[in-house]
Amino acid sequence: MSDVCIVGVGIHPFGRTDGLSGLDQGVFAVRQALADAGIDWPQVQFAYGASEAAGNPDTMVDRLGLTGMQFINVRNGCAAGGSALFSAQMAIKSGEFEIGLAVGFDKHPRGAFNALPAEYNLPDWYGEVGQMVTTQFFAAKIMRYMSMFGISQETLGKVAEKAFRNGAHAPHAWRRDPVALEDILAAPLVSDPYTKYMFCSPAEGGVALILASEKKARELGKPLIRLKAATMRTRPPSSFEVFAPSIDVLADDTKPRGTASRIASADAFRLAGIGPGDIDVAQLQDTEAGAEIMHMAENGFCADGEQEKWLAEGHTEIGGALPVNTDGGCLACGEPIGASGLRQVYENVVQLRGDGAGRQVPGAPRTAYSHVYGAPGVSAVTILER
Amino acid sequence: MTGLQNRMGQTWDGSVMKAIAPGLFTDEAEPRLIGGKDRETGRIVFPCPSAATYEPVPLSREGTLWSFTVQRYRPKTPPYAGPDAFAPWVVAYVELPGEVIVEAPLYGAPFEEVKIGMPVRFVPAPLNPEDADSAFVPAFQPIGDAA
Numbered sequence: 001m002s003d004v005c006i007v008g009v010g011i012h013p014f015g016r017t018d019g020l021s022g023l024d025q026g027v028f029a030v031r032q033a034l035a036d037a038g039i040d041w042p043q044v045q046f047a048y049g050a051s052e053a054a055g056n057p058d059t060m061v062d063r064l065g066l067t068g069m070q071f072i073n074v075r076n077g078c079a080a081g082g083s084a085l086f087s088a089q090m091a092i093k094s095g096e097f098e099i100g101l102a103v104g105f106d107k108h109p110r111g112a113f114n115a116l117p118a119e120y121n122l123p124d125w126y127g128e129v130g131q132m133v134t135t136q137f138f139a140a141k142i143m144r145y146m147s148m149f150g151i152s153q154e155t156l157g158k159v160a161e162k163a164f165r166n167g168a169h170a171p172h173a174w175r176r177d178p179v180a181l182e183d184i185l186a187a188p189l190v191s192d193p194y195t196k197y198m199f200c201s202p203a204e205g206g207v208a209l210i211l212a213s214e215k216k217a218r219e220l221g222k223p224l225i226r227l228k229a230a231t232m233r234t235r236p237p238s239s240f241e242v243f244a245p246s247i248d249v250l251a252d253d254t255k256p257r258g259t260a261s262r263i264a265s266a267d268a269f270r271l272a273g274i275g276p277g278d279i280d281v282a283q284l285q286d287t288e289a290g291a292e293i294m295h296m297a298e299n300g301f302c303a304d305g306e307q308e309k310w311l312a313e314g315h316t317e318i319g320g321a322l323p324v325n326t327d328g329g330c331l332a333c334g335e336p337i338g339a340s341g342l343r344q345v346y347e348n349v350v351q352l353r354g355d356g357a358g359r360q361v362p363g364a365p366r367t368a369y370s371h372v373y374g375a376p377g378v379s380a381v382t383i384l385e386r
Numbered sequence: 387m388t389g390l391q392n393r394m395g396q397t398w399d400g401s402v403m404k405a406i407a408p409g410l411f412t413d414e415a416e417p418r419l420i421g422g423k424d425r426e427t428g429r430i431v432f433p434c435p436s437a438a439t440y441e442p443v444p445l446s447r448e449g450t451l452w453s454f455t456v457q458r459y460r461p462k463t464p465p466y467a468g469p470d471a472f473a474p475w476v477v478a479y480v481e482l483p484g485e486v487i488v489e490a491p492l493y494g495a496p497f498e499e500v501k502i503g504m505p506v507r508f509v510p511a512p513l514n515p516e517d518a519d520s521a522f523v524p525a526f527q528p529i530g531d532a533a
Contacts, residue, residue, distance in 0.1 A: 114462045123433060125407040127465025129513060129523045130457060131489060136477045139455030144479075147453075147502045191477075192456040192497070246421075246432035247452075247479065247487040 003226040004089040005217035006384070008037025008210030009349045012105070014203050014333040015174030022054025022336070025206035026105030027063045029339075033101070033208035038220060044210070045097045046070040048087045050080035050104035052337035057103060078285075078374020079232050080104060081207070081341030085382065086230045088211050098216045105206035106336030113202055120243050120376055134375065135199060135288075137242045139191035142290030146193065148254070149305035151293060153193045157184045158311045159289035160197045160331055166318065167328025169358030172343070174203055175332045198289040203334025207342035209349075225349050228383045229271035233264035235377030242375035260379035261285075261298040261371060268369075268381040269300065276300040279383075280365035281351050282322060283344035285373040286329040292316075296324065299371055299381070323361045326351060337374070344370035345382055352386045390416050392511040393493040393527065406513060406521040409434060409442070417510055418444040419524055421486055430486040448529065449482040451504045456497050469514040476500055480508075480526050494527040505529040 010032025012025035020028075026049070034041060041064045049057025049071060058071035076083040081104035088102040113134055117127040126132060145151060161181045167173035179197055187195035217224055235241055236258035238248040250257075269275055276299065284299060286292035293307045301322055302310055310316060316324035327333060327347045330340060348368035350356050368384045391397055400413035410433055411417040422434030423441045434442045460472035478492035492500065493511050507529050512520035 111462065112459075116465055123407060124465065125410070125523075128406060128467035129491070130461045130466045130468055130475075131477065132465050133457065133461050136455055136457060140453040140477065140479055143455055144453035144502065189456065189458050191458060192454075245489050246430075247489075248429065249481060249484060249486055 002214040003228065004092045005212055005214055005222070006209055006225045006227060006345070006349055007212045007217050007220050007222045008033040008039070009346050010034070010036060010208040011172045011343065011346050012206040013172045014205035014336065014343065017204055022051060022105045022107035022204060022206070023060055025107070025204060026051070026057060026103050026208070027060050029105065029206035029208035030060065030064060030101065030103055033210050037210040037222065039099070039210070041065045042067050043099060044069060044101050045099055046091055047101040047103060048072050048074050048084035050074045050076070050084040050338035052077070052080060052106055054105055054107045054338065057105070076232070077376070077378055078337055078372055079341065079378040079380040080338050082230070082372050082380020082382070083232050085209065085342065085345065086232050086380065089227050089230050092211055092213050099210065099212040101208060101210055102342060103206070103208040104338040104342040106338040107204040108202035108336060111202070115243070115375070122243060122245065126245055131245070132243065134242055135191045135194070137244070138288045138291060139194055141240060142288070142294065143193060145256070145290065145294055151305070151308055154185065155293065155308050155311045156193065156198055156289040157181050159286065159292050160184045162317060163286065163325060163328045163331035166326055166359050167332025170327035170332070172205070173328045173332045174334045175328065194288055194290070200287055200330035201334050203336050205333070205336040205339045205343065207339045207346050209342060209345060223353060224386065225352050226385045228385045229268040230380070230382045231264045231268045231271065232378065232380040233260050233267065235260045236263060239377055241377035256297065256304055259298050260377050261295060261373050264379040264381040265299040265371065268383050272383040272385070274367065274383070278367055279322065279369045280367045281326060281348065281361045282324050282369040282371070283326070283329065283347055284324055284371045286325055286331050287335065289331065291373065292324060292329065295371060295373065299369070318359055318361055326356065326359050326361060341370070341372040341380055344372065345384070348384050352384060390507065390509045392509045392525070394512060394515055396512070398510050398522065404521050405510065406523045410524055411508070411510060412444050416447065417508070418447055419488060419508055421445045432486055432488045445485050446482040447508045449480045449506060451492070451500065451502050451506055452479040452481040452487050453502060454478045454492065454500055467513065469516060471516070478506065478526055480506055490524045490526055492526045492528070
């Protein structure tokens with residue numbers, strides 16, 4: 001079967017844009033992606049749109065043109081963008097369509113995410129006692145991981161330091177000022193062991209990707225960025241997830257538990273027919289600094305515990321063996337849920353085209369990997385190749 | 387028999403105190419959490435789901451700290467119903483051996499002394515220690531009381 005290709009990308013800068021709705025930012029990204037692909041809106045045959053908190057994406061046809069096209073809204077937590085992309089590529093692979101859009105945007109209020117128990121089928125008391133808080137999970141997960149695999153708080157600090165340094169070179173990033181490691185480590189704790197610089201913040205932004213069949217992509221004369229795999233998976237038994245009032249006990253609890261990320265990753269590599277060692281650049285969910293550390297292992301790039309050495313030796317820097325989160329990731333860009341997973345793919349397209357300027361991975365990367373994770377235990381992975 | 391005292395020096399008394407929700411812990415002087423045992427697989431979860439496929443079972447009072455963090459900012463209201471005057475607390479995941487790992491506050495331990503593996507005991511505590519009528523929530527405290 002021929003590949004699905006990404007022929008156009010667009011992004012509205014992440015962060016806070018007063019006066020622009022989430023939908024406005026999504027429309028902005030779509031127009032940029034259309035221009036990048038060299039096509040007009042009427043040529044777009046279908047769309048999948050993701051938004052968690054900024055309204056129904058299909059309402060953007062009002063602004064882009066009432067062509068009567070198919071437009072399906074996707075709501076799938078933190079995997080919403082990945083799910084939109086997965087669905088769009090399936091629509092093309094099926095032969096039903098030749099060219100379409102995956103778009104994601106969001107606009108969240110300031111402060112931590114404010115989930116309500118009922119949305120996750122949890123009893124009200126769970127929220128009343130103060131446990132409906134995502135940061136608690138992330139902190140408790142890395143706390144145990146650090147104790148099992150000897151990861152230091154300083155290594156968490158290095159992840160954040162790298163994020164802000166990379167973000168400084170990404171025009172779409174929100175936090176674009178480098179922060180010194182000692183300032184990151186000395187900042188107030190939010191949820192131990194994380195200081196305030198080690199968590200990303202809910203934010204705003206929009207991303208649009210135009211996908212086409214290989215035949216159509218050749219007609220458009222664009223460089224072929226092939227989507228070799230796109231997977232979305234849910235959690236396995238006995239995993240530890242966001243908003244978990246209880247976790248299974250295991251007879252042998254000395255190994256890391258299964259996760260949705262491990263499943264999505266293994267399946268993506270199987271579909272692409274390559275392995276972690278073949279990847280030239282990776283965008284890994286870094287809701288917080290420790291997530292990047294744990295996701296390096298969950299996605300197969302290193303063994304559990306090796307991250308301490310990897311960070312110390314700079315393997316995940318722009319010029320390292322496996323550059324990770326080249327645009328500063330969620331830490332520097334913030335997390336508009338509907339757009340976040342698509343931002344990673346946007347950044348990968350930029351890297352594969354060689355358009356990364358100050359953050360460009362050297363050596364003309366050919367393969368790029370993206371990974372999102374979120375509540376209540378969902379993950380989406382893509383592998384691109386040029 | 388005298389029950390275990392929580393951080394306020396209180397002993398659980400179901401005739402005058404109220405739990406934040408029914409069915410979370412037993413009404414004994416030394417209460418126990420109530421888990422839900424899957425009647426087919428034997429897997430235990432907390433809280434006990436209402437489905438008939440789960441059998442309510444009292445859980446062990448003592449366990450060890452599986453992991454934790456410190457909640458250092460006041461969660462948003464709603465859904466948080468704790469006092470406006472915020473004091474950080476330890477969010478604990480406690481392994482009840484052979485049963486289940488449960489999430490609950492750990493009170494009565496200085497933050498710097500909290501360590502994975504430390505032994506802890508189930509003792510319900512008021513959500514708002516300043517309020518005599520506060521609802522009681524499932525909570526743990528260190529064994530060998532550091533408080």
